[in-house]
Amino acid sequence: MPTLRLAPASTEDYRYIAEKRLPRFLFDYVDGGAYGEVTLKENIMDFHALQMKQRVMRDVSALDTSIELFGEKWALPVALAPIGLAGMMARRAEVQAKKAADAFSIPFCLSTVAICSLEEVAKTSSRPFWFQLYMLRDREPVKELLQRAKAVGVKTLVFTVDLAVVGARYRDVRNGLSGGAGLWGKIRGGAVSYLLHPAWAFDVGVKGKPHVFGNLAAYVPKATTPTDFKEWVEDQIDPSVTWKDIEWLRSIWDGNLLIKGVLSPEDALAAHRAGADAVVVSNHGGRQLDGVSSSIAMLPKVVEALGDNIPILMDGGVRSGQDVAKAIALGANATLVGRPWVYAMAAKGEAGLTGLLKTFKGEMDVSMALTGSPSIRDLTGDIVERTSA
Numbered sequence: 496m497p498t499l500r501l502a503p504a505s506t507e508d509y510r511y512i513a514e515k516r517l518p519r520f521l522f523d524y525v526d527g528g529a530y531g532e533v534t535l536k537e538n539i540m541d542f543h544a545l546q547m548k549q550r551v552m553r554d555v556s557a558l559d560t561s562i563e564l565f566g567e568k569w570a571l572p573v574a575l576a577p578i579g580l581a582g583m584m585a586r587r588a589e590v591q592a593k594k595a596a597d598a599f600s601i602p603f604c605l606s607t608v609a610i611c612s613l614e615e616v617a618k619t620s621s622r623p624f625w626f627q628l629y630m631l632r633d634r635e636p637v638k639e640l641l642q643r644a645k646a647v648g649v650k651t652l653v654f655t656v657d658l659a660v661v662g663a664r665y666r667d668v669r670n671g672l673s674g675g676a677g678l679w680g681k682i683r684g685g686a687v688s689y690l691l692h693p694a695w696a697f698d699v700g701v702k703g704k705p706h707v708f709g710n711l712a713a714y715v716p717k718a719t720t721p722t723d724f725k726e727w728v729e730d731q732i733d734p735s736v737t738w739k740d741i742e743w744l745r746s747i748w749d750g751n752l753l754i755k756g757v758l759s760p761e762d763a764l765a766a767h768r769a770g771a772d773a774v775v776v777s778n779h780g781g782r783q784l785d786g787v788s789s790s791i792a793m794l795p796k797v798v799e800a801l802g803d804n805i806p807i808l809m810d811g812g813v814r815s816g817q818d819v820a821k822a823i824a825l826g827a828n829a830t831l832v833g834r835p836w837v838y839a840m841a842a843k844g845e846a847g848l849t850g851l852l853k854t855f856k857g858e859m860d861v862s863m864a865l866t867g868s869p870s871i872r873d874l875t876g877d878i879v880e881r882t883s884a
Contacts, residue, residue, distance in 0.1 A: 503842065506814045506835040509851060512842035513584070516695050518688035520670040521583055525837050527666035528781035534789065535781030538812030541789040545821050548878045550867035559870045560859050564806060564829055565651055565751050565772075567602070567623075571856060572823055572871060574602040576810055576833035577627035577653060582610020584841040586703035591845040592836060593619045599852045604653055604831070605710075607640070608728055612709030617647035627653040627755070630740055631731040636714045641748055643710075650750045653775070654741070656766075657756030659734040662783035738769045745770035753808070755831075758793055760800030763807075773806040773828075780811050780833055791822060795876075798826030816858025820866075823874040 503509045514522050528535030562572045575596050581588040589603075589611035596603035597620050604625035605616050616624060626644045631637050644652065689696040699706075707718065708728075715727045745752060754766040755775035766774050776794050778787050790811035798807055809822055810831035822830050832855075839851035863869065866878045 503839075503847070503850065505854065506838060506851065509835070509838040509842045509847060513838040516692060517584060517841050518692050518695065520667075520672050520688065521580075522841075523666035523670055524580065524672055525578075525584065525834060525841075527664050528785065529662035529664055529783055530785035531665075532781060532785065534778055534785050534787055537789040538778070538781055538791070539814060540812075541791045542812050542814070542818045542821060544882050545791070545825075545879045546882050547817070547821065547862060547866055548880065549865050550878070551865075553867035553869070555864040555867065555869045557869060558860050558863055560856060560863070562829060562871050568600065569602065569829065570600040571816075571819070571852070571859065572827075572829040573813075573819055573852075573855060574604060574625070574808075574829060574831050575836050576831035577604040577606035577609075577625075577655075578833055578837050579606045579608035580610065581606065581837060581840070582703065582709075583699060583706065584837055585844050586698045587611055587615075588837075588840050589616055590619055592840060592848060593624055595845050595848040595852065596624075597622045598849065601852070602651070604651075607710055608708050608725070610703075610706065610709060612712070613640075613643050613647050613649070615709060621648070623648045623650050625649065625651040625653055625753075627655060629655055629658060629728070629731075630733050630736045630744070632733045633714075633731060636711070637744075638747065639713075640710060645750070651753065652748055652750055653753045653755050654744060655755045655779075656736070656741075657758070657777070657779050657783050658732060659736065661729055661732065662779070662785070664782060738765050741766070741769040741771070755810075757797065758787060758790070760796050763797045763801050767801060767805055771805065773808060774801070775831060776807065776809040776811075776827070777831075778811055791818075791825065794822065794825050794827055816855040816860075817862045819855065820859055820862040820868075820874055821879050823871060824876055824879045826876070 560571050562569050575592055589605055589609045593603045593616050602625050604627050606627050607629050626649045751772045753773045753775055754771040756777050757763045757766055757774045758778055763774050776790050776797050778790055790809050794809050806828040808829045809827045813830050813832050814835060819830050836848055839847040868874050
């Protein structure tokens with residue numbers, strides 16, 4: 496285990512530093528999952544259960560980790576996943592993440608419940624970024640958000656469908672983020688926690704203002720804190736949404752449409768029929784329904800159902816470039832990473848995220864070279880096998 500003085504060498508290293516730097520309630524918000532966090536753990540462990548087949552004496556002198564997807568060339572088959580409240584983990588974190596993603600030539604996806612707005616992130620550069628959307632009860636903000644996204648050059652919309660209700664996240668309950676904390680809990684989670692984390696308090700608490708959901712400020716004018724916005728969003732979550740609503744969304748959005756939160760072949764096929772340009776095999780990082788399949792375990796079944804009809808991405812448990820290589824070998828066109836980029840951002844800011852992406856690239860290079868796979872298209876199912884229990 497590293498100390499704060501040593502250079503981080505892996506996702507776990509950045510996680511360790513982030514845990515020390517962040518107030519407990521924010522670290523638990525990022526790090527935690529639903530109920531007993533079984534699915535959260537299995538997302539990671541099921542990657543570990545996949546062995547790679549070492550193949551030698553192949554020409555791997557020219558390794559190519561790049562792909563082309565949605566009309567863009569990516570240096571790695573990795574996109575930065577949408578993370579709510581990311582701007583509370585580091586000063587204007589969404590802007591910093593966009594800069595790092597641009598420099599590395601990979602996509603960045605902005606969350607509906609980001610601290611930084613569409614307009615603020617767009618000022619970073621002219622390179623398009625993605626936008627993630629929830630279906631709200633009030634459809635007018637949905638229409639306006641899509642108009643704003645188009646106005647700043649967004650061409651790819653990621654629509655999250657596994658949030659009919661908010662999962663029960665016990666860590667958030669314990670530290671008061673979900674409400675219900677007593678007086679001491681509020682003090683300990685607020686002023687005391689800030690005093691115990693002075694670097695974060697100055698970087699985010701002072702220099703990182705305003706602490707509002709930038710994309711939603713116009714629709715919740717009386718909200719002044721992330722908690723106010725969180726309550727509004729949870730009240731706006733629409734449990735009546737069906738595939739018909741996706742067809743409606745498709746009718747007003749003419750860019751790329753990715754459906755995120757697919758965890759069965761049946762839903763993958765339904766998303767395709769509803770007009771999705773791609774699906775993201777995902778269980779919300781184990782933050783919604785605990786006890787469901789890991790994303791990597793479900794991926795081959797979705798690939799079998801959809802074939803080559805539309806691209807298939809996945810997220811959940813991706814912690815290294817080797818994990819990315821395994822996902823590609825099992826049929827994914829690309830992966831999204833969420834917690835790893837936030838750990839790195841919380842630990843070391845933009846420089847930390849850049850360092851993590853370099854690590855992912857190096858891990859992919861080694862994995863590809865030692866499995867005799869000089870390009871992404873060479874990463875096929877015959878280089879991975881599941882270990883026996």
